[in-house]
Amino acid sequence: GQNIDQPTEMTATEGAIVQINCTYQTSGFNGLFWYQQHAGEAPTFLSYNVLDGLEEKGRFSSFLSRSKGYSYLLLKELQMKDSASYLCAVKDSNYQLIWGAGTKLIIKP
Amino acid sequence: GAVVSQHPSWVICKSGTSVKIECRSLDFQATTMFWYRQFPKQSLMLMATSNEGSKATYEQGVEKDKFLINHASLTLSTLTVTSAHPEDSSFYICSASGQGETEAFFGQGTRLTVV
Numbered sequence: 268g269q270n271i272d273q274p275t276e277m278t279a280t281e282g283a284i285v286q287i288n289c290t291y292q293t294s295g296f297n298g299l300f301w302y303q304q305h306a307g308e309a310p311t312f313l314s315y316n317v318l319d320g321l322e323e324k325g326r327f328s329s330f331l332s333r334s335k336g337y338s339y340l341l342l343k344e345l346q347m348k349d350s351a352s353y354l355c356a357v358k359d360s361n362y363q364l365i366w367g368a369g370t371k372l373i374i375k376p
Numbered sequence: 377g378a379v380v381s382q383h384p385s386w387v388i389c390k391s392g393t394s395v396k397i398e399c400r401s402l403d404f405q406a407t408t409m410f411w412y413r414q415f416p417k418q419s420l421m422l423m424a425t426s427n428e429g430s431k432a433t434y435e436q437g438v439e440k441d442k443f444l445i446n447h448a449s450l451t452l453s454t455l456t457v458t459s460a461h462p463e464d465s466s467f468y469i470c471s472a473s474g475q476g477e478t479e480a481f482f483g484q485g486t487r488l489t490v491v
Contacts, residue, residue: 307487312479364480368418368419
């Protein structure tokens, strides 16, 4: 079966750095996405990785290792508004998005 | 990014009635639309995938006669929850993808409460 694992919940301090990990086992791979979802809202796109390596976009960076089936989302200079759920999703061989359960990130002052 | 408009944002309906949710791509042609359901504190669950002009493909366990999906044009897809029951209360989200797009763009979501 297809499976995406990420921690259920993480806590970090305002101004600090946090890394959210995601491991996946899917039938084929056509890219990995990170989305941010605030409670009661639709997900918003953060990043897309299809090749190994690090993609940096402002305070957010995403890393991918296809051989290890592993990705992480790195958030720097955390702000209170970063409190949200972060969803890892993989496009499989049928170009269908397979979603992780999401990591709830709690930012404390 | 591209804009996908979904409405209504929230709806309350009586048990046994039907509810229609619309999903529109405003500035691109959505060749494929996806409908998701999300229960509290759970992941997005794909219900069905629809390609313009053809019948939707439903995920296992999703009743196609209960959740009617229409994708008659490249900019509009609708999900109708027929004979709604309280257990259908959930957050329904659509997303749309254009041909060759790597990213799917999400609507705002619809909070359905069946009483």
